[in-house]
Amino acid sequence: MALLARRARRSLGRTMKAAVAPPVAVELAIPAHFRCPISLDLMRDPVTAPTGITYDRESIEAWLDTGRAAVCPVTHAPLRRDDLVPNHAIRRVIQDWCVANRSRGVERIPTPKIPVTPVQASELLFEVAESARAGAASRCAAAVARVRALARDSERNRRCFVSIGTGRVLAAALESLAAAGGEEHAGAALVEDVLAALVRMAPLDEEAARILSSPASLGALVSVAENGSLAGRLNAVLAIKEAVSSCDGTTCTGFTGKEDEIVDALVKIIKAPICPQATKAAMVATYHLARSDQHVAARVATAGLVPLLVEALVDADKSVAEKALALLDAVLASEEGRVSARGHALTVAVLVKKMFRVSDLATELAISAMWRLGKSAGGDEGEVTRCLVEALRVGAFQKLLLLLQVGCRDATKEKTTELLRMLNKHKGAGECVDAMDFRGLNRLS
Numbered sequence: 500m501a502l503l504a505r506r507a508r509r510s511l512g513r514t515m516k517a518a519v520a521p522p523v524a525v526e527l528a529i530p531a532h533f534r535c536p537i538s539l540d541l542m543r544d545p546v547t548a549p550t551g552i553t554y555d556r557e558s559i560e561a562w563l564d565t566g567r568a569a570v571c572p573v574t575h576a577p578l579r580r581d582d583l584v585p586n587h588a589i590r591r592v593i594q595d596w597c598v599a600n601r602s603r604g605v606e607r608i609p610t611p612k613i614p615v616t617p618v619q620a621s622e623l624l625f626e627v628a629e630s631a632r633a634g635a636a637s638r639c640a641a642a643v644a645r646v647r648a649l650a651r652d653s654e655r656n657r658r659c660f661v662s663i664g665t666g667r668v669l670a671a672a673l674e675s676l677a678a679a680g681g682e683e684h685a686g687a688a689l690v691e692d693v694l695a696a697l698v699r700m701a702p703l704d705e706e707a708a709r710i711l712s713s714p715a716s717l718g719a720l721v722s723v724a725e726n727g728s729l730a731g732r733l734n735a736v737l738a739i740k741e742a743v744s745s746c747d748g749t750t751c752t753g754f755t756g757k758e759d760e761i762v763d764a765l766v767k768i769i770k771a772p773i774c775p776q777a778t779k780a781a782m783v784a785t786y787h788l789a790r791s792d793q794h795v796a797a798r799v800a801t802a803g804l805v806p807l808l809v810e811a812l813v814d815a816d817k818s819v820a821e822k823a824l825a826l827l828d829a830v831l832a833s834e835e836g837r838v839s840a841r842g843h844a845l846t847v848a849v850l851v852k853k854m855f856r857v858s859d860l861a862t863e864l865a866i867s868a869m870w871r872l873g874k875s876a877g878g879d880e881g882e883v884t885r886c887l888v889e890a891l892r893v894g895a896f897q898k899l900l901l902l903l904q905v906g907c908r909d910a911t912k913e914k915t916t917e918l919l920r921m922l923n924k925h926k927g928a929g930e931c932v933d934a935m936d937f938r939g940l941n942r943l944s
């Protein structure tokens with residue numbers, strides 16, 4: 500009897516566990532006609548092509564933007580962006596399905612906003628241009644705010660504004676406001692609003708960049724970069740980057756006489772970062788200026804930026820490392836830059852460490868910077884020798900030989916070969932380098 504009782508209790512326990520076990524969740528299946536044929540995801544803004552196939556707007560526009568033939572992905576019939584028609588019926592059915600399955604974690608897709616048309620965008624730009632020329636601050640502010648809001652609503656709206664030359668109009672408006680004097684609070688706020696709309700149109704075309712490089716515009720950009728709000732300073736640095744990246748000394752004469760002011764503003768952003776995006780943009784802009792003008796390179800060096808760049812390279816990510824190396828290499832074209840770099844204890848070790856550790860571009864930039872440090876023309880022979888010996892001790896020789904074996908661009912190969920010659924002259928002082936590594940190198944002397 501006792502045995503039967505124990506068996507009965509065990510059987511009852513198993514039955515109770517099975518009764519309270521949670522049900523197995525069944526994954527909710529999205530109906531096939533709710534899925535985009537391209538992404539296979541739930542459509543959020545369904546549009547129908549003339550072929551009768553419905554796609555999600557983002558997916559089909561991305562398909563047409565990739566440079567493929569302008570054809571329907573399913574039927575391969577000719578297709579243009581303007582042929583796409585919003586499918587409100589299927590969008591409402593999808594929204595009803597989302598609401599019906601809200602308890603299962605499905606969120607209702609929002610109703611897409613009506614995209615701006617080129618005619619509407621042109622009317623807004625006309626209002627911006629006219630009000631800026633007339634000095635009507637309130638009208639200009641309202642029109643600019645509308646442009647910003649529409650461009651922020653969707654990538655399609657932004658592309659529409661870009662296609663009709665919004666960058667040029669906003670750059671001209673900025674120049675007009677700056678020329679009229681925007682130092683008072685209301686004027687400065689309007690300048691920042693125009694800048695915020697302008698950077699949404701990046702990358703700017705050559706005409707917009709040329710307008711931005713005028714003395715009046717550059718003066719306003721420098722003022723905002725130094726004294727504006729945090730968002731305004733970021734936008735000013737992004738605008739400066741657009742101007743200096745698109746122009747050179749032969750086409751953008753507005754930089755003449757403004758280089759020192761611009762460099763000081765950019766260096767200030769790099770030294771006291773406000774956000775990573777602003778720091779990267781400031782590095783890129785400073786690089787373009789320093790690369791084309793040794794006076795600017797010397798100015799950057801005397802501003803104390805070289806030690807900061809070297810220390811930033813120690814644990815920088817790929818994006819920051821490449822930009823910092825490019826700027827450092829440009830600054831080392833000046834004697835002031837080389838003197839500052841040779842005086843920093845980490846310079847050589849950091850440059851050698853970055854070879855083969857970040858990217859091919861970073862390796863080439865690090866070698867170029869090392870090559871500049873090893874050149875003794877006009878420099879302190881003792882400091883040059885110390886740098887070369889330090890490079891030997893941290894393994895530069897082996898890495899340079901490896902680079903020649905794996906291959907590189909011709910310009911980098913020439914610098915690598917010359918660096919090996921320089922290092923070969925000091926091979927006796929490189930205690931950490933095996934003498935066997937130098938066999939057969941006499942032909943480089």
